[in-house]
Amino acid sequence: MFTYLLFNLLGLVLGLVAAVLLIVGLLYIRKRAQKKERHMIDAATLLIAISVVVVFFSQGVYPIHFALPPMMQAMTHDKTPASLPLFASIDFLLNQDDFERVENIGRDPNDVPAPIGDREPETIEINVVAKEVISEISDGIFFNYWTYDGSVPGPMWRVRVGDSVELSLTNDETSSHPHNIDLHAVTGPGGGAAVTLVQPGETRTVKWLAKHPGLYVYHCATPNISTHNAHGQYGMILVEPEGGLSEVDKEFYIMQGEMYAIGGLGKKGLVAFDSEALLDENPTYVTFNGIVEDAPRLQAEVGDKIRMYVGNGGVSLISSFHVIGEVFDVVYPEAAIGPESAIFQNVQTTAVLPGGATIVEFTVDVPGNYLLVDHALTRMNKGAWAVLEVSGEENPEVYTELK
Numbered sequence: 001m002f003t004y005l006l007f008n009l010l011g012l013v014l015g016l017v018a019a020v021l022l023i024v025g026l027l028y029i030r031k032r033a034q035k036k037e038r039h040m041i042d043a044a045t046l047l048i049a050i051s052v053v054v055v056f057f058s059q060g061v062y063p064i065h066f067a068l069p070p071m072m073q074a075m076t077h078d079k080t081p082a083s084l085p086l087f088a089s090i091d092f093l094l095n096q097d098d099f100e101r102v103e104n105i106g107r108d109p110n111d112v113p114a115p116i117g118d119r120e121p122e123t124i125e126i127n128v129v130a131k132e133v134i135s136e137i138s139d140g141i142f143f144n145y146w147t148y149d150g151s152v153p154g155p156m157w158r159v160r161v162g163d164s165v166e167l168s169l170t171n172d173e174t175s176s177h178p179h180n181i182d183l184h185a186v187t188g189p190g191g192g193a194a195v196t197l198v199q200p201g202e203t204r205t206v207k208w209l210a211k212h213p214g215l216y217v218y219h220c221a222t223p224n225i226s227t228h229n230a231h232g233q234y235g236m237i238l239v240e241p242e243g244g245l246s247e248v249d250k251e252f253y254i255m256q257g258e259m260y261a262i263g264g265l266g267k268k269g270l271v272a273f274d275s276e277a278l279l280d281e282n283p284t285y286v287t288f289n290g291i292v293e294d295a296p297r298l299q300a301e302v303g304d305k306i307r308m309y310v311g312n313g314g315v316s317l318i319s320s321f322h323v324i325g326e327v328f329d330v331v332y333p334e335a336a337i338g339p340e341s342a343i344f345q346n347v348q349t350t351a352v353l354p355g356g357a358t359i360v361e362f363t364v365d366v367p368g369n370y371l372l373v374d375h376a377l378t379r380m381n382k383g384a385w386a387v388l389e390v391s392g393e394e395n396p397e398v399y400t401e402l403k
């Protein structure tokens with residue numbers, strides 16, 4: 001997957017050797033040359049030397065991986081820090097078989113923990129593993145995902161306000177990078193990242209008080225942070241208010257995310273991460289729960305009251321979250337929950353900021369398929385959609401075809 005870098009490097013080295021040989025040859029000829037010819041040879045030598053410098057520093061593709069190095073931390077296969085990210089990339093290429101192949105990287109949107117209900121605050125233990133794996137974005141398109149617990153997004157957690165949370169982060173031994181966790185629900189340096197930086201094989205624990213109700217994004221905050229997020233390291237935690245949220249029939253967990261891949265949309269095989277596209281904020285793929293959907297993942301019955309916990313792992317795009325054929329009865333804008341928080345009613349499309357979330361509720365009245373989208377609709381072409389299948393009795397009073 002990084003063969004183009006090797007070819008670039010080979011081309012540069014061969015060009016450099018050729019230039020040196022040429023200069024040596026010219027200097028050899030110069031010794032026997034007349035004065036006039038020597039001037040010409042001097043000028044030619046100088047121009048060759050300048051052109052070597054210009055070619056080396058004007059390479060558009062090769063140095064892009066050097067755009068991030070001051071911020072990028074990586075390890076080689078034997079867990080020593082790589083002196084340059086390029087070497088970490090070559091190391092990955094040589095040792096890619098060590099990474100677990102995950103059949104389906106996309107977290108099931110139905111994977112929502114049960115409501116807390118009415119209980120007193122307590123101490124909650126959470127264990128999570130940062131793991132780098134290889135899986136498919138879409139059929140035949142393989143990507144080196146960095147995950148929490150082997151899926152994208154990471155698990156959704158559910159606590160109540162006042163709970164004390166002991167969160168242990170383990171970095172799997174097979175990882176090539178350090179990782180940590182920054183939870184937006186945490187009050188304290190780095191949202192937990194400052195005390196959870198783990199090298200491969202290490203575990204560290206942060207204890208924090210869930211002071212604020214709401215739905216919060218968590219993500220890896222290891223430099224280069226955007227690179228870690230764009231490999232899939234994000235998820236959400238719901239801090240329920242005292243007494244919990246109202247009862248609904250179905251809850252879903254959805255996170256929009258971005259992937260940046262060299263070779264562009266649809267390129268098959270193991271695709272390399274595209275740092276240039278990351279810096280340009282131009283993702284190759286925009287996904288709901290880590291993959292381009294190949295079969296409907298959400299199901300409901302006519303009459304179900306549905307609540308969706310919707311987050312945006314970013315890195316860059318603001319999501320205009322919309323369900324085609326539905327109106328949100330209730331939106332908790334920016335996932336704010338509190339006695340003074342405004343609740344929006346009858347909303348068509350709602351913003352989900354990178355590193356932010358929203359909660360939407362609606363009741364399905366008519367059977368059929370409903371598309372969840374980012375209404376910046378070209379992102380559908382990049383994978384930003386999911387299907388909600390609703391089954392049950394037709395409801396002609398609400399919706400029917402007239403001949």
Ligand SMILES: [Cu+2]
Pocket residue numbers: 146177178179180220221222228233
């Ligand atoms: Cu990370």
